[in-house]
Amino acid sequence: MADDQLELRWDPQxxxxGDALRAVTPLYRWSPWFAAVLAVFGAVLVALGEPLPGVFGLACAAVIAALPMLAVSSSFRRNPVAAATVTATIDDSSMRMMTVDGTAYSDLRWSTLAGWLETNRSFVLRTDEATVLFPVPNRAFGAQEERRRFREVLERNVGPAKP
Structure with a gap:
């Protein structure tokens, strides 16, 4: 793909x-499990005749399960560029992303990436800064062939996928 470019387009959601954060951040990855365990203990307490601590445990479990995704949703709504349609051009040197309305532009050079990984929903590109992630959702690809080509570009220029 030396001279060949891959063109992508997607509407961020x-x-x-959330998928990218769950993939790379333990807090987001483990909070649903922690909430589930807390909910089970809360339900057991209610069944054992301890309704006050049991209901408190169930309420805390609900908060722990909901907070990470509410934070993502809230941040997404507050950012005026977050939902803008993105176009990307990928080649062997970088991925150039721009919103369709021109309000944001990024030239992500492969040499600046610390790693990448693939989830069921997207590719997650990571820089050395823990808070800088670039999710590329599967719906950005028109066909499986484009996903395969993108994966090959990443493997060739960044290296194998890293969790």
Whole structure:
């Protein structure tokens, strides 16, 4: 793909960011499990005749399960550029992303990436800064062939996928 470019286009969604955060951040990855365990303990307490601590445990479990995704959704809504349609041009040197309305532009050079990984929903590109992630959702690809080509570009220029 030396001279060949790959063109992508997608409409970002809060779920893309949630998926990326779950993939690389333990807090987001483990909070549903922690909430589930807390909910089970809360339900057991209610069944054992301890309704006050049991209901408190269930309420805390609900908050722990909901907070990470509410934070992502809230941040997404507050950012005026977050939902703008993105176009990307990928080649062996970088991925150039721009919103369709021209309000944001990024030239992500492969040499600046710390790694990447693939989830069921997207590719997650990571820089050395823990808070800088670039999710590329699967719906950006018109066909499986484009996903395969993108994966090959990443493997060739960044290296193998890293969790």
């Amino acid at each position: 809060p779920g893309d960011w």
